Amino acid sequence: MSTQPSTTPSTPATAPARTPAIINATDVTKTFTSPEGTALPVLDSVGLTLHEGEIVALLGKSGSGKSTLLRCLAGLIAPTSGTVSYRGTALNGANPGVSMVFQSFALLPWLTVQQNVELGLEARGIGAEERRERALKAIDLIGLDGFEGAYPKELSGGMRQRVGFARALVVEPDALFMDEPFSALDVLTAENLRNELVGLWEGHEAPVKSVLIVTHNIEEAVLLADRILVLSSNPGRIRAELEVDLARPRDRRTPQFEALVDTVYGILTGREQGPGAAVPGGPTSGRPADTVPGGPATPATPTGTPLPVVSPGGLSGLLEILAARGGEDGLAELADELSFEVDDLLPLVDAAVLLDLARTTGPRIALTPAGRELAEADILTSKQLFARHALAHAPLVRAIVQALTSTADHVLREGLFLDLLHRAFSDEDARRQLDTAIDWGRYGELFEYDKAEGRLQLTLDGAGPGV
Structure with missing residues (x-):
């Protein structure tokens, strides 16, 4: 069986048997x-x-x-x-x-x-x-x-x-x-x-x-x-x-x-290291969300680094399960243990890697020291740690907090962020991105959200519980 893939995006994929x-x-x-x-x-x-x-x-x-x-x-x-x-x-x-x-x-x-x-x-x-x-x-x-x-x-x-x-x-x-x-x-x-x-x-x-x-x-x-x-x-x-x-x-x-x-x-x-340069199935440790691969450190943008659509509770659950299994496991084995398709785990894996809480190497996932710390923390401490990582590595969450901080009353309508997201996402995906960021921000107590009014408001210190 051949499992070595081609990695050149612009080359047409062709079957080895030259049928018409x-x-x-x-x-x-x-x-x-x-x-x-x-x-x-x-x-x-x-x-x-x-x-x-x-x-x-x-x-x-x-x-x-x-x-x-x-x-x-x-x-x-x-x-x-x-x-x-x-x-x-x-x-x-x-x-x-x-x-x-x-x-x-x-x-x-x-x-x-x-x-x-x-x-x-x-x-x-x-x-x-x-x-x-x-x-x-x-x-x-x-x-x-x-x-x-x-x-x-x-x-x-x-x-x-x-x-x-x-x-x-x-x-x-x-x-x-x-x-x-x-x-x-x-x-x-x-x-x-x-x-x-x-x-x-x-x-x-x-x-x-x-x-x-x-x-x-x-x-x-x-x-x-x-x-x-x-x-x-x-x-x-x-x-x-x-x-x-x-x-x-x-x-x-x-x-x-x-x-x-x-x-x-x-x-x-795996995380691509630049156009066409990924080595599928090979070692990869993920990459920080606040840099652009192949160039100097550049702040990532909310449109350039979309948030995986997962809940903080689901992410915490994945980290806790990994910690209980020694901090590392194969994705297929993990999915089989949970009676899920591995495809269902991929957004959670993406979120863990994005927030620097886990690393992937081929089909395996392992906790980072920060991920293990969050998995083993009590609920208040885990919320504090989540808030720190969301601010550091989730561009949309960081952008919302920065925007709220810059206003006199620390209040903004969600329409501002939807309009900005619409420049790169469809209506449905823009809404999904904002809802995910709101879920993460509220969990980390970075900001509050009034759904009826469509209004976001910074928490007292804007940095989460005790951050």
Whole structure:
């Protein structure tokens, strides 16, 4: 098994078996514009090639632009710069060789299962009788025989997603695109659908030549894909490519599977040392949030160093568990012990590293001396320590405290900070960033917040309890 990834973001990721290319993306960059006219970069110089006969997973955290890239490749949105081509022809509209399966099922509630499946065929001008025959065949293939006349409201979530698969497969696309297709389902249903998809692919029953799946679930990517492309965040770049040379069906319990999962975790939890210079899976100790890698010490900004969306209580819990396990553990082992997906731990890990409370080395995490001190402190002392680290290493928290300190009455409306955040974040992400900063600041008793008034007010000394 090869697990050594490529680390050059601008080089198109290609499959080793030179089967014909279906879709090719070259230097794809996508920038959105905020309501205030500010540029919001989402993708930066992304290159990849999707070949016949392979399943490729796009893996990354929130903010990596996975879904945006998928939509660029599908021709649903145009890149700001760069090109996307299908079978060698540049796209100037929807990609004719692609069908999509969405997270939200996206079924029309007033149509039956069969009518929903026939939609794509009808749009292509296929006659009624051929539509019916092909739709019934796809419905049978996906395991919904007998539900042709049912309406979406009569179906479970898993059955609705099966309709989505049938609708995508019925047009026999070159490439099947899936955007987090299992994330809205319960664990058992998702596992069942994944296994059935693999069975259709391995049995050559699925009328598609390639599959591209967007996911944030690392084990899902390793279970399904022949290649995994890991995207970095804000903006999204291809940070690494990994070949998955494991026979299907894949067993999560094998050392090879676990080793590849650990490698991917190491990539996602590592800290880049500059564009294209990260060594995924290699040693990394994190970096201080108040410096810019590769240059002189420069204050980090709230937009340049987003806060991981976690609560102080959740972060403290992670530190306490690590302290109880000797101060160091593997992420996969830690997640297994807690009965969580490792993906769920990543924001907590990011927060711990950002605040200099932990360090990551590949797929392992270890407490720093400051992290151990906080984990073993009483509640009042731990709040004091958290306040100090938030002020030192969380740029948005520090910016709020500095702004409140500079006013005569130490009071400001939250709208000021939302307006500033909107220059780099969408409305939803700006709100999420501010809510996280408020949660951290209130926990550390750095400032108070009146939700009804949307007002922030500095605490008495503005430095937390006893800081």
